[in-house]
Amino acid sequence: MAPEYAVSVPHPPSPTVKRPEPAEHAVVVDGVSHAYGGVEALCDLSWHAPAGAITALLGRNGAGKTSVVEMAEGLRRPDSGSIRVLGAEPWNADAAHRARVGVMLQDGGLPMGTRPLELLRHLASFYAEPRDIDELAGALDIPTFNRTSVRRLSGGQRQRVALAAAMIGRPEVLFLDEPSAGLDPHARRDVWDLVEAERERGASVVVTTHSFEEAERLADHVVVMNEGRCVVQGSLADVTDGRSLEDVYFDLTGKGTL
């Protein structure tokens, strides 16, 4: 709790001085509110993603998951509140910060005219120490459809390319928006193995998902959002407390719970 001062503090810290985040938090969302026109999407939202862990962000359609993740990626700026990723404000961050962050968007955002490996090689050229492309692409079976342009790939194939693109620069923080939605069971398992390997090498991963199976398999830390607010967060064990994540989720996000 903030200390109470009997008199005003004579020399408050300059607003330009960045206070470092606790090392254990890769992402800190603090009191964020945002409206699109008249639609209040985020309302005094606060949660964090521990460093070196996988955080699953769950919530109903329209709960605000993509909005807050896009802000953490620097694509959008909230009306109020603060977001820090690796201690920096994402929408003001420089190229060096962006190189430390990997992003997989829900719609892929990939250039349509290229072939998968050509695209990955091009992206790798932007990094000093990119991952081994053949190894990464092989783990996601990308060579089996490399003769096809991104435009003509199936949804699941495109998703695998988007995931590889997000991982190629060995990011310290990785944002994955529904990484396994629509994937076949083999591909889903490949994606989960890769995400776990990212954690093993020390990356912090934030995964939005509608899959309880995915969250229970991957997540160290769970955040449940409802109507733009965080309704619970904590370790998977603390949040579920012996119940299934599904039961806890329905209790917290049912109509009329807020």
Ligand SMILES: Nc1ncnc2c1ncn2[C@@H]1O[C@H](COP(=O)(O)OP(=O)(O)OP(=O)(O)O)[C@@H](O)[C@H]1O
């Ligand atoms: N660009 C936008 N313009 C207007 N409203 C928007 C915009 N983006 C999101 N919204 C609204 O903000 C709210 C939160 O949307 P958001 O996409 O963040 O939810 P979500 O939790 O990611 O949903 P889903 O699970 O369906 O992906 C919704 O009511 C949505 O309609």
